[in-house]
Amino acid sequence: MTSTYDVAGLGNAIVDVLAPADDAFLLKHNIAKGVMTLIDEFRADQLLKVLEKGVEAAGGSAANTMAGLASLGGSGVYVGKVKRDRLGESFSRSMKDTGLRFAVPMADGGASTACCLIAVSPDGQRSMSTYLGASRELTPADIDEADIAASSVIYVEGYLWDAPEPKAAIKKAMAAAKKAERKVAFTLSDPFCVSRWRDEFRALLTSDIDILFANEEESKALFEVENFDDVLQALQVWNGTAAITRSEKGCVVVRGSEVHVIDAVAVKQVVDTTGAGDQFAAAFLFGFTHGKSLSDCGRLGCLAAAEVISHYGARPETSLKDLARKAGLL
């Protein structure tokens, strides 16, 4: 069945706000250095006011992935919830600028658009304060079954599982994808997220997921094992395709007895690892929806990850399409 879109991506729609901040600033505003803290709306408002020189950029894991897909020349739909406020308009504009379809109606009331306030220290450390706001209000009504059915793959961010309405929305989207005989891809998102939802994620593996994305820590958390090889053994008996990223060790791609061990692409300097997993998934899915072999999908993923860790920010700054062509992968 032909499809209109390569990928429909579902995730928390978040605007990143980056601002320089010294230790005195972090201390004054009670921001824990170098970690990610979830915050409420009141605190988000406070911090947004003091970070007035912040640079805004659309973020969110699956949204970053979709932007990477667009950078490769892929087509897609993004599904995530923002409010009709300044940050929501900014997020919406940036998604549409990439050429992706983004048609989820903005909320007119309720929580503000999600934001991740990133204080960047002079030493390069990033202290993140995340307010999930409107992104948690994605509901089944926001799922356009026709868009899902028109996409070769739907790609779901595990983070969404943390709130009841987005979880119901995911279930509706997965059902629509299955009905249209589309593939369901899922990213585990975070080892803590896996700990919270391990049993449900493992049930999803059996019932719904065709393609699993995870980094090494997340995959170990999923199967509750300590050695990577035990992850590999569990994946080999699972009836799906898994792509596990391993930082400087590259990735391992598994589909039953088919196993690929792909080396990382060398980078001159690792500047900021934010977005590595998101861009890996982007390029892997581009390859997957364009008839590439699993090993080439893995290579494309490693190439995109290498680009994004070479600079600040979670989205590509160079055309991934050009990079992939130069590497002989397209």
Next chain:
Amino acid sequence: MTSTYDVAGLGNAIVDVLAPADDAFLLKHNIAKGVMTLIDEFRADQLLKVLEKGVEAAGGSAANTMAGLASLGGSGVYVGKVKRDRLGESFSRSMKDTGLRFAVPMADGGASTACCLIAVSPDGQRSMSTYLGASRELTPADIDEADIAASSVIYVEGYLWDAPEPKAAIKKAMAAAKKAERKVAFTLSDPFCVSRWRDEFRALLTSDIDILFANEEESKALFEVENFDDVLQALQVWNGTAAITRSEKGCVVVRGSEVHVIDAVAVKQVVDTTGAGDQFAAAFLFGFTHGKSLSDCGRLGCLAAAEVISHYGARPETSLKDLARKAGLL
């Protein structure tokens, strides 16, 4: 069928002679710094005289492996040729000290016992001058078919393929092993060795080899590919067991659709990588001949490699048996 020995190892019997040497010494004696050079008997005699303060230690790749096997409590036979001269006696004594059987008759004439003269610079670099001497004179008559038939596995060093008589000896040993329904293990030894004998080694894969040891470069040379994943794909369709070492990336063990990706064991400091592959093979074969799973064989291999690269010298300095027990692998 029960066996008397775990492994019969065939290789070049070489005595290492290590001596400190500064740059002026290297220059005076025309020794190329940091590399391995093959030398003739005349030059070996000359250098042995000037390196009179050298420390002698039995070496040779398969001999190192057999010493590692003994350190794990394994039993074995070593097959290699020395002359009845001072170094030959020294080699023979050191092999017997490990508890291994070493019954190949010493040559009474011909070339001197092989030696590898290792000049160790103050900066830690090792400049090696290797004289193969008597080790190249291993003949089919030196192969005791009863010893081979009494060993669960025979382990053959690819380096032996470089001379006609040792090659004939290997063929006889492999035939004896096959007849007794024993396993044939083979190490590719060196990327240059693989380049010289690629077609014959690939034919051996089909006809004789049950267990292949190689490092990443050797395996790429064997299959003439540039990516490790292409090696993996070639090994998955081969009808045997392969253990490929990847330095800091650990190892990958393959038997058809069974694939294990095993991480390297962390070491405080890499002092000298000599013997890493030899000790990996030792511990892998110990596991293999003691009913361990392929993944545990790989883990044992990585553990032994980590021990030997933590100090100078190609043989274990700590009991590998104790290490393996502490790691819960025995």
